[in-house]
Structure formats: structure tokens, C-alpha cells
Amino acid sequence: MTKAFEFKEMTKHYPGFTLGPLNFSLEPGVVLGYIGPNGAGKTTTMQCMAGLLKTDGGKIEIFGVANNPYKPSWKLDIGYVGDKHVFYERWNGTKNLDFLSRFYPNWSSRKAQELAARLRLPLDKSVRTLSTGNRVKLALVSALAHSPRLLILDEPTAGLDPVAKEEFLDELYEVLQDGERAIFYSTHNLADFKRLIDELAFIDKGQIFSRASKEDLLENWRTISCRLQLKEKQIDGAVKIESEGDHIKMTSRNRIRTIAHLGKLGAREIQESPMGIDEIAVEIMKGGENVVNDKS
Secondary structure, eight states, rough: OOOOOEEEEEEEETEEEEEEEEOOEEEETOOEEEOOOTTEEEEEHHHHTTTTSOOOOEEEEETTTOOOSOOOOGGGGEEEEESSSOOOSBHHHHHHHHHHHTTTTTTOHHHHHHHHTTTTOOOTSBGGGOOHHHHHHHHHHHTTTTTSSEEEESSTTOOHHHHHHHHHHHHHHHHHGGGGGEEEEEEEHHHHHTOOSSSEEEEEEEEEEEEEHHHHHHOEEEEEEEEEEOOSSOOOTTTEEEEETEEEHHHESOOOHHHHHHHTTTTTTEEEEOOOOOHHHHHHHTTHHHHHHHHO
8 A cells, every 4th residue: 555655764964953863654544643843853754755755865755756956746645734824914815726727637626615614714704914823823724635645734723712722623533534634743732632642753852752543552551559668669561650648659661560460569559540641741751762762
């Protein structure tokens, strides 16, 4: 199966910062969350994918086609929503969408109108008068109206009110139903996307240091408490340990190993609680490579 995208030794250099080399890909039908702190390289990655930045090395392919800026046919397969939303400010939403429709053979004016109505976007107002939230909505409509096979979304729900956010997420859920489309997004609010996520890739300082499926993360990570006179400072699989007397509370990235070790240590009243995907992501971000590479 042709990959929705693939990075091959891709690099981008700035003074004091290098993104990559990146080597990763995404299959159609999969939603990949791209997680990292500010300045980690998330937006740069996406701008390179969309052809807005020229890479300094390596390749990026979109459905098997190199994202060559001089042969832009590959752009028909992507819908991109960046951190900035550029439109003709004096035109209203309808005129901006009509202009964009000329570049996409698969553009559906009906779909654009329906999605605008669903998001409560006033298309009759000039862009310069739109609120931040409505500019985001216009960007989302323009990205989805031509039914792209790959959506590249950089903080797509930032600025949306709760109702519009829910409608947009419902729309994304429907987009994925045919199993042929993929979504690559970055966000600081994983709770919004938890029902859509298939996998998470974590990036820091220009390097991807971990990638895992949501199912594996939810299965393995736990908050565990017990009664134990703790003599050791380390427990198998635990990434954080707090103690007060003989009451121990810990965060584990491997519940089976942690509970087995606690049993050997004679722990009592062992209890485990599941963690949300957003809580897990925070722990991975805080611990970085030490959390995912430490085999203790």
C-alpha cells in the first residue's frame, strides 16, 4: 500500500537548530498525533511537508510522489491548516473559497457550504472582520472542501469555541470512515483528539524520540499505589515515585513489570488506575528519552 507520506533522511537547518534527519511514514487510514514542546520542530516539519519551506536534505513523498515545489500535482492530495491563516483580507469567505476552488479539480462547493454551516461560519463577512475563531473555521473549510487524502493540521482547534470544536472533530471522524485518508496533526490539547488518535510520535530538539500506538500506551501506563516500606529508590517500570510513610504512589510505563516487582518486594494493598492519553503524553514529554529508553 502506498504510504500517505514518507520522510527519508529529511533535514532542515536554522542557526542553533536542526530538524532531523527524519525517517518516518504514515499509512492511509491512520491518525498520527505529533507531540512536542514549543520549538521542538513540529510546525517546521509540517511546513516542509506542505512545500512552504525548502528542505536542506533528504526527501518527502506524498502518496509516493516527491513534494517538488516545481511539480505541484501532489498538493491536490493534501489539506493543510497551519498556524497562520492567509486569505485575501478584503474579500469575504465565499469569494476566498471560490478563488481557491479553481486550483482543485475535486473541490465541492456544496461540501464547503455544508461545512461552513456546520461550523457556524459567516461566509458573507470580509476576512479582515473575522474573529480568530472564524478565521480558523475558514481555514478548516478550505482544507476539507476538496476531500484531500492527507490532512496536515497544526493546532487545528486553537481558537474554536466548544460547539465548533465538536462539529469539526465529528467531521474528521467522518472523513476517516473510508479508510483511505490519513491525518497528521500537532496539538497541545490531546483531550480534544483522544477518540481519533491511532498513534503518537514525540519530538524534541528536532528529533523524534518515541512513537507508539494509543492502544499500547493505554494498556501499559498506570498510576499504581500500595503499602510498602520503600528501601529501594527504583521500581521496575516506574517513572515517578512518591512516598509518605509506607504509602507509595507511582506512575508506571509498564504495569506488568511494576506490579511483579512490587509483589517481590512484599507490597500490600496494590491498586492500579488507568491513565488518560493526555496524562501519558505529559509524562513522556516530561521524561523525554529517559522515559522511553530506560529499560528498568
